[in-house]
Amino acid sequence: MRIIDVIDHTNVMDDEFTYREPQRGSGDWRFGSQVIVGESQVAVFVRGGEALDALQTGRHTLSVANIPILAGLIGLATSGRTPFTADLYFINLKDMPQIGWGTNPPIPLETPGKGMGAVLLSTHGTMNISISDPMRFLKKFGVGKPITRVGDMKNALQTKLLGELTVLLMGSGVQSVPEANGFLSDVEGATLSALSQQFEDEFGIKITSLDANPFQAKQASADELMNYVSLENYERIKRLQIAETAAGNEGVGGALAGAGVGFGVGQNIGGALNPEAAQAQAMQQ
Structure with a gap:
């Protein structure tokens, strides 16, 4: 020994x-x-x-x-x-820069009254990440393995990013490709903050920066959308949409086109995606 x-x-x-x-x-x-x-x-x-x-x-x-x-x-x-x-x-704990990501499968977007009623959005880019909660990360990815490298968890990162981006985009109220690109341009603001929070909560990782190319769109029927969205994410999208309506953001689509994600979106994302935490906070007030 x-x-x-x-x-x-x-x-x-x-x-x-x-x-x-x-x-x-x-x-x-x-x-x-x-x-x-x-x-x-x-x-x-x-x-x-x-x-x-x-x-x-x-x-x-x-x-x-x-x-x-x-x-x-x-x-x-x-x-x-x-x-x-x-x-x-x-x-x-150092930053891991220039990790590639892409929308495979594409992100569905309803476009009421336009074309076939829906489009499938594709984009790709890079992100920088770092470990923010070592214990959470180790329990999720490291325990039992001699070494953990970026390639070992790239699929998990890609799946998580695509799922969260889909939820936020579909729940934001955008209804056109230009508005979707306006949403995407806010990757340094509320969008990045919301994405990073979801990564921290599940993986113990924070996204320090995220770059994305403009969306490329392919026409699709509204029925096709459900092939690209899980039931869990669909329910979260609906909660986010309800939160936006309750906040009175009737013009959120136009606001998104001009300035990314509106102020109301940033305020309501947390409660909409985490209803249990929001309920607990309400009970304390």
Whole structure:
């Protein structure tokens, strides 16, 4: 049995999110072992598949003081030297730039009274992301894996982005391709904020920037739209539309065409997409 006395992780790849030490098997540690956490890193101990204590940037000598949850779980005394087994994950907090994304499948949009009544919108672009909640991210993507890189989770990022963008676009009230492009131009405003919040809540990731090319449109029948929207997202869209109506934003389509997402959209997105939280807040007032 090899006890790990000093450990760090300096050879971080550009597209690396998490890295486990040791890469194979489990590590044997003792009180007095040292963990060196670099800049823009967090190190998290995992035992039995459960993420426990986190260490911030700096040199840490393991003790009950800095790994209290793990120490309590394994029942070690403050001065104990008994080795214990655990995995240590180094989490990279640096920005991951220029991650490509695209609308595959396309985003459906109803266009009442125009053409066939609906269009399918396609676009592509890039986004920059970074880990905002290391524990949430590790539990979602990293635990049990020697390493997690951008390519390992690109499908999850793409699916999440496309779903949230569809919900926000269809719930915003836009009814034409120019209005949809006006919505898309607000990717540095309310749209980006709403997208990033959904990513943080589910993945522990924030979107720091998002670039998109103008939508390209293909005519479609209104019935075709339901082939591109899940029931869950359809219900969220309806809640968002109801929230907009209740706020009295009757001219939201025109406002979107000129200035991206209107002020009312930004105020109502949170409650419409998270009705349980909105209800709890209302009960406190």
